[in-house]
Amino acid sequence: MTSTTPRIDVEELRSLFLFESLDDDVLAWLAARAEVRVFDADAVVFAEDEPAEALFVLLEGGLLLSKHATGEDLVINETSHRGTYAGAVRAFTGGPPQRYQTSMHATRPSRFLWLAAADFAQLVQQQCPMAVHLLDGIYEGVRATESTMRQREHLVQLGVLSANLAHELNNPAAAAVRATEQLRTRISGMRNKLSLLAKEGLSPEMVAKLVAVQEQSVQRAQKPRPELTALEESDLEEEISDRLEERGVAHAWELAPVFAAAGLDATWVDDVVEQVDGGVKWDAAFGWMRYTLETEALMSEIEEATTRVSALVGAVKQYSHMDQAQHSEVPLKPGLESTLVMLARKLTGIEVRREYAADLPLVPGYPAELNQVWTNLIDNAADAMAGAGVLTLRTRADDSSVFVEIGDDGPGVPAELQPRLFEPFVTSKPAGQGSGLGLENAKRIVERRHGGSLTYTTGPAGTTFCVRLPRRSGS
Known part of the structure; x- marks a missing residue:
């Protein structure tokens, strides 16, 4: 009362x-x-x-x-x-x-x-007019310093993410360019072999046989096959080369690795010979097959590379939540996965273990801000492990909340920093490598913006941060 x-x-x-x-x-x-x-x-x-x-x-x-x-x-x-x-x-x-x-x-x-x-x-x-002016100056100075440091933290984080993204985009883009250049050479070679076959005056029936064998070979090459050891692959190439030489194919040793890589074998050589049934120069025929298979392989490489670029662009869109409402019902798994993509370069050498709960409920929140939380926590975990270790992402839920745990197997948080870990400008990183605002920013987003909590456990076996988010606004 x-x-x-x-x-x-x-x-x-x-x-x-x-x-x-x-x-x-x-x-x-x-x-x-x-x-x-x-x-x-x-x-x-x-x-x-x-x-x-x-x-x-x-x-x-x-x-x-x-x-x-x-x-x-x-x-x-x-x-x-x-x-x-x-x-x-x-x-x-x-x-x-x-x-x-x-x-x-x-x-x-x-x-x-x-x-x-x-x-x-x-x-x-x-x-106390003078004291008021002095204290106002102190408070404004602290606020300005903190604001500047926050902006710097965001710019540094943006720079890291941009560098990671540029690296991730460069690999598939370079692969696509390289495959395209090689594809041009293979198509030129295919035209040359086709020209040699045409000079033989092949009948329509013979052309139809060659095309049928070509389609069968491509289909066979596209089927999944077991991985071979280096010795098994070498033996397979030798068998194919011997069989080609038996048919009088010059430079069989150049063709054999292409056929072996496509999952073909010496029996396939016999099948081609049997189906075509003579009347053709085997040098030109198998040369044409070689360029056909190489062309298919290069087109598959280009498809994989461009698909990877598209996936990265999708991850960036998911991460930034472009064209989406600022506050919405948020699925947490896509945000975690897009953050892993954005930080993929930094996670090189680190094993990522995912222990996601099935049918995890949505939570009300700001998806782009939650992705900042995941970025800070995963980035800190990667720093703690120094490029080697296990990063564990775990989700679970109860009747009132959803939990996201991000753990590393690094050395743990130093004892002297533990009481002040979420305070501004507190960091265990060397000078110039961290502003000490990442965890403070994460805590502010989780607690003030989402009404949740951010806690951690730490020890010599590693550190785990636990984000609790209420399933209903105001919970």
Whole structure:
């Protein structure tokens, strides 16, 4: 229960160390504006993140200040010292409307002086103008520094992602260019062999046989086949080469590796000879087959490369959530997967284990911001493992929340950093390699933007961060 009593008198105000140096006129002005509010034991005096409406000064009783962090309420201060103050302590500074940075409970029946934030600001500005200017400068400097560092962090992260993406795009693009150049040469060779066959004056029936054998060979080459050891592949090439030489094919050793790579064998050579049934130069016929199979292989390589480019572009779109509503019902798996694609270069040498729960429910949120969280956590895990280790992504859900766990098997968070791990500018990375804002930014997105929590466990066997997101807004 909370109640307001008659206004405080000047003598009681003078007995508080916060106001003891004020003259009678100022104390009278203050007494006319202040209230005395009474709270029962365990009553909430004010709650974290609510608008900071007033300054509270303890007159009698006890108070407890707490702050929500790492998924629990941490006690900041518990005292019965008369004159202790909390609440809108920075009301005198400029800028946007402020919010309470902590929560305060009465630990026993208590009386508090209540002074509206605007009145407290006026009092301080009139009594201590120089101090106000100095403190304003300090606060603005801190805010400007933090804003600059956040922008730098985002630019650095964007640069890392851009470099990863450029590397990932370059490989398939270069493969497609290389295959295209080779394809032009193979098509030229195919035309040459076809010209040699044409000079023999082949009948339509013979041409039909050659085309049929060509189609059969291509279809056979496209079928899945078991992987061969280097020795098995060498033996297969030798068998094909011997059979081609038996048919009088010159440079059989050049053709054999192509046929072997396509999954063909010496029996296939016999089948071609049997189906075509003579009347053709085997050099030209098998040469034409060689260029046909190489052309098919190169077209498959181009298809794979361009498909990879398309998949990367799709991953970028998924990661950035272009053309999608800012707030929506978010499936978490696509965001995790697109983040892995964006960070693929940094994850080279690291084994990624996925332990995704089936039918994971959607969560209300901001998908692009959640991808920033995954980026920070996965990037930190990769740094912790220094290019070698196991990255584990695990999802699960209960009736109220969805959980995403991102773990590494690195050396763990140093003991001296653990109490301050989510504070701005705290980092275990060498100077110049991290701003210390990644985890703080992730925590802010998870807790303030999504109403969830970000916690971690750590030890010599590694570190696991757990993101809890409510299944319903406001949960």
